[in-house]
Amino acid sequence: MPAADVARRAVANGVQMLAxxxxxxxxxxxxxxxxxxxxxxxxxNGVEISIEWETMQIHILGFAFDxxxxxxxxxxxxxxxxxxxxAQRMSAELEKIGIQGAFEGAMxxxxxxxxxxRAHFGRHLVDSGVxxxxxxxxESYLVPGRPGYVxxxxxxxxxxxxxxxxxxxxxxxxxPGRYKLNNRDMRRFLSDFKDLGGQAIEVMSGSxxxxxxxxxxRLANEYGxxxxxxxxxxxxxxxxxxxGKLAPLPDGLKPVWEAF
Numbered sequence: 001m002p003a004a005d006v007a008r009r010a011v012a013n014g015v016q017m018l019a020x021x022x023x024x025x026x027x028x029x030x031x032x033x034x035x036x037x038x039x040x041x042x043x044x045n046g047v048e049i050s051i052e053w054e055t056m057q058i059h060i061l062g063f064a065f066d067x068x069x070x071x072x073x074x075x076x077x078x079x080x081x082x083x084x085x086x087a088q089r090m091s092a093e094l095e096k097i098g099i100q101g102a103f104e105g106a107m108x109x110x111x112x113x114x115x116x117x118r119a120h121f122g123r124h125l126v127d128s129g130v131x132x133x134x135x136x137x138x139e140s141y142l143v144p145g146r147p148g149y150v151x152x153x154x155x156x157x158x159x160x161x162x163x164x165x166x167x168x169x170x171x172x173x174x175x176p177g178r179y180k181l182n183n184r185d186m187r188r189f190l191s192d193f194k195d196l197g198g199q200a201i202e203v204m205s206g207s208x209x210x211x212x213x214x215x216x217x218r219l220a221n222e223y224g225x226x227x228x229x230x231x232x233x234x235x236x237x238x239x240x241x242x243x244g245k246l247a248p249l250p251d252g253l254k255p256v257w258e259a260f
Contacts, residue, residue: 001235002111003028006243007035007043013244017257019046019063021174021230024079025115026067044260047072048174049160050079052153053189058179060160061202061228064260065169072163079155080114087116089150090142094121097147099130118142119234161196170259172200172228177212190223200226200256204249206240207232217250227253 001009003020006028010018018041020032029045036043047062065072091103105124110116122137131137141148164171173193181189190201202208203216204227220227233243249255 003032004035006233007032007041008039010243011036011039011041013242015041015244017042017044018243019044019061019230021046021048021061021063023048023059023115023117024050024076024083025112026073026076027112029067044257045169047076047164049076049163050154051157051160052155053157053192054185056179056181057154058157058189059174060157060164060198061172061174061200061230062160062164062167063170063172063200063228063256065164065167067167069163069167072167075155075159075163082152083114083116086150086152087121090118090121090148093150094141094148099125099148102148121148157192158196161193161198165197170200170226170256171198172202172226172256173198174202174230175205175207175232176201176216177205177208186219190219190225194223194225198225199259200228202230203227203253204229204246205232206230206246213250217253220253226256226259228256 006020007018018036020028022028026047033043044064045067049060049062051058051060087106088103094102102121102124105128106116106120107113109120109123121142122134125131125137126133131140140146143149161171201216201220203220204213217227227249229246229249231241231243231246
């Protein structure tokens with residue numbers, strides 16, 4: 001969904017402050033900011049950086065940074081440079097099980113080819129009738145152990161936090177409830193994140209259960225993290241919840257936006 005349309009939808013849904021957090025790219029920020037300024041909604045620079053921590057892919061959010069920072073932009077460009085190669089390898093794996101033309105099909109959904117992702121493959125597989133919805137695409141083909149999944153070398157945790165802090169921003173853990181980490185490993189990860197300068201954790205997410213909200217609210221207080229709240233909205237038919245429709249943060253947490 002184009003960035004300007006995301007901002008318009010946020011305003012229409014009553015969002016008071018929007019942080020656009022595209023994956024590994026800042027290209028949508030000017031268009032979204034222009035709409036926000038025109039329609040009277042507060043806007044914050046954001047990004048969602050793909051990293052690898054102990055072989056697991058995790059997403060780190062950056063908020064309120066200088067979007068012209070050279071190191072941040074160079075780091076994100078390096079991550080994007082590997083996406084097309086990964087997509088070609090994913091398509092080759094899908095061809096082995098009889099799904100032809102997935103690369104070309106996915107590319108039709110990628111406004112920026114260097115940002116091609118599993119979500120673009122998912123849209124193609126749904127629209128071409130291979131799967132009924134995005135959830136079944138990922139469960140059947142695009143997660144580790146499934147035939148269309150291909151590993152990729154992402155940035156590191158120190159890389160991502162260093163880029164965000166170096167650009168004057170705030171680093172947060174995106175949707176921690178989605179990572180397959182047991183309690184011990186989650187605590188090790190959060191300790192590493194905090195030691196490197198991470199400041200916040202997404203407590204309220206479109207993909208979080210009520211149990212997740214309680215767990216990560218407690219961990220936010222325990223580690224002294226600010227709490228963020230994000231819909232994880234990707235489009236009307238591809239998201240856990242719509243923009244502006246999440247419940248408020250639980251009481252007793254310090255919202256990350258108070259630091260912007």
